[in-house]
Amino acid sequence: MTAGRRTxxxxxxxxxxxxxxxxxxxxxGQMAEDxxxxxxxxxxxxxxxxxxRCRGGEVDLIGVDHSHVVFVEVRLRTNARFGGAAESITRSxxxxxxxxxxWWLNGPGRRFQTAACRFDAVLxxxxxxxxxxxxxxxxxxx
Numbered sequence: 001m002t003a004g005r006r007t008x009x010x011x012x013x014x015x016x017x018x019x020x021x022x023x024x025x026x027x028x029g030q031m032a033e034d035x036x037x038x039x040x041x042x043x044x045x046x047x048x049x050x051x052x053r054c055r056g057g058e059v060d061l062i063g064v065d066h067s068h069v070v071f072v073e074v075r076l077r078t079n080a081r082f083g084g085a086a087e088s089i090t091r092s093x094x095x096x097x098x099x100x101x102x103w104w105l106n107g108p109g110r111r112f113q114t115a116a117c118r119f120d121a122v123l124x125x126x127x128x129x130x131x132x133x134x135x136x137x138x139x140x141x142x
Contacts, residue, residue: 028127032076033060036122039132045070049104057099061122062109069112071101073138076124085123086135094119094139101141117141 022030037047040063049062061072073093075085097119105113121138125131
């Protein structure tokens with residue numbers, strides 16, 4: 001140790017979590033979110049946050065579309081065996097998005113608290129931008 005400098009040793013198990021590579025499913029999910037974000041931006045939505053998480057909830061993308069704050073769930077389903085992308089947005093999944101949206105509006109996004117909100121979905125059956133389906137108002141907070 002040199003004078004005036006402190007070094008802290010990070011336990012290996014912590015370092016392995018930080019440096020962990022994403023699983024193939026996580027990597028595909030990230031690619032789907034990137035495709036969705038680009039698609040939404042090309043069509044006028046301004047992305048202001050990504051991967052917002054709180055205890056019990058998460059939302060993939062948050063954007064602004066004119067006067068609305070838009071919370072976007074991105075779903076990639078390459079195999080329809082258990083239903084397509086739209087069917088995978090269950091009531092439970094909607095509740096997780098709503099929880100994260102409320103958390104964000106009461107914290108980092110509090111300047112948007114008075115804006116109208118919308119809950120959209122971007123559906124992909126492959127990692128192909130030509131086959132993106134954007135469902136505006138896919139579900140509501142009620």
